[in-house]
Amino acid sequence: MACGGAPDAQTAEELLGEAEGGALATRVVGYFPTWAGDVNAIQYDKLTHINYAFALPTAQGGITGVSSGDARLRSLVQAAHARGVKVLIAVGGWNDGNDSAFEQMAANAGARTTFVNNMVAFVNAAGLDGVDLDWEYPEPGASAQNFAALARELGAAMRSRGKLLTAAVVANGYYGDGIPTSSFADLDFLNIMAYDGGHPHSTYDYAVQSLNYWVGRGLPRSKAVLGVPFYGRSPSSYVAYSQLVAWDAQAPYKDNVGDVYYNGIATIQAKARLGLQQGGGVMIWELTQDTQGATSLLNAIAQVLQTSGGGTAYRLVNKLTGKCVDIDGPSGADGAVIHQWACHTGTSQQWVMEPTDSGYVRFVSRYSGKVLDVSEVSTADGARLHQWGWVGGANQQFRAVSLGNGFHRIEARHSGKVLDVANCWSSGDGTAVQQWVWSNNDCQQFRLEAL
Template structure:
């Protein structure tokens, strides 16, 4: 059951836009496929409140989005201070369920919307889950018979996930999986993997599993928007924490986007928290979703020489030597940063698909760098540590040594080999991560 989608992008990029934040006139519509306007609230009698179908801001949003092929849905519910009593009551009774469905149909038609996103946080397993399933079946039939979409936001995993029964999977076009707010740090790459695996393991088709990513950070005591974090720390886009506030920087967002593209796409909470330009997380998602600008790749530019980390040859073979070379736009100097865990990344060549690797898993000073098929080893994982000057040191996980240009100033020409070496804070051990 469902309708044929014709989104602006080939990959789903679903952005939530709150009723209380953001400017509909400046949204980068071309980088989105769906926008969920958030939120209208249900009443216990099956009504809806909070936003009218004639709301001027909503009307402008629909007009501007549709002009660029972007679908707009109305999101219903939200966290609402943890109070889901209206959903519980309306879903428990056939007449109020039908009233709710009819009210949403009328709202969607009047506002010219493309569908409904149900964000009931959360139906518990048992009676509540049974009623949720009945509601979603009726709502799905009503939406799809009119050529509209039905989606839902769901918890990442765990007990309350069971409140969304498997029967619902056929009633929705896709599920927006809220893979954030899960511990501290709250939204790691691994948590995204676990969340997708939970839903797919329950039978949700991969094509309907949309991975949610946060445009905000969390500390033990606060929520902080990404744009505020960038204002606090100019290096915030290139790491995943500012002090005790953990979030997703550009590299992690792009790694998650690649993961989402292997499934049903990505979802964002929420658009008004982003920046613009080179630090924008939506721009980072777009470069991956479009498949242009590559795959969220970077060039590694050495501070001492101004040259780029490069594959000799350029070869596609395991064991090809890594050296430095005058920077150019070729893929042998472009490395996709893919998060592993704990702040480490694998650097995967866009030229060969091989990973940056320390030869022989050596922990010695002077061990050379090569490319090799990724195997998950610590010698293929590096932690970028911001130095506060626009450059990073790249620490090998297995050795704690850093990426280094052999011979330093004396050997700064084309073809000079790369090695690992104990950190000594010289310019030959500092690299700028240039987005490609």
């Protein structure tokens, strides 16, 4: 503490200490299309892998759409490798729903061998790091068996040369079952296309369901890379995120502009945390639809991965009761009540502190991706704490003030009031956490216990 003064408000950096690394902690895979974008405009420092999309297979095992000598591809590989970023060639894509070339090629052993040999030659000639197999979509049954044969043979050819084989897959359901579990061992990771599902088309809940589907089928979490969209959808159109920002300056801070639904910064960051903590990273379709600077979604992802230090989290342990700040339920919903509960190892009691500015942080739940929030932006004593999606409000920002005894008071930015266990004498599980004017009571003091 400062001599003769008030306790010091510690910065987030001081609280997090050396545990917070600056490097990306997990995969960030970005698709870069053959038909759009500037190689020199890519934010390479925020990516680990780039998939150049798309080459196309032929029924006989050939490759069309792009050549290994393509000058733009060569430029991409040179720029990416100079920054330690891997580049793969993505083969397939939507192609107007016509996957007949994949079907015919994969069903024929000779054509599969030709395709594998052509892919090896392409990867070697272009100096690539591997292949992303984007067959949209093998169906359960014979088609799935042919996919398995193709993945097994192409995977063996890539691995023997120190290269990667990945695959883009649907979020869940019937076509998901077209990827047999036997192929999981042949693929380095799966890029899960958790978008284009319903309206709104790519919610946080849909992302959770998608990860649960693949992990539930036996895919290792380290191979489950969560896909996020850099575009919006209405019932009749697709709109790039950059276009939405051009239409509406507030677009980065919400998830729809009119009937076009997309993922703004808060949702993208919640999904990035989910991909980091429950999967093997984040995948993006696609990089040219982003903006630059403060509104960039790729920048928002990088902020999460850098400030979370690979998942460093804290429990907030109350001095009076010895219990932990916890989400009721636990629930992933906006408005879920924050209460105290006996401390345990569950993620509903784990909070990542992410700096905002001026020494304030947001407390982000590792369970839900949502933040501590003072209900109704109230400044009154007794206003309850709940969780809510990040909107940047002062009622979602706090600073931890050291009391010099191993505990902190946690002040809300908008009110100056502190987290407080309701009634101040209750030690029961389920007692609500509220805000109250600071009175130096033990029920207002919390230990930040690093996990």
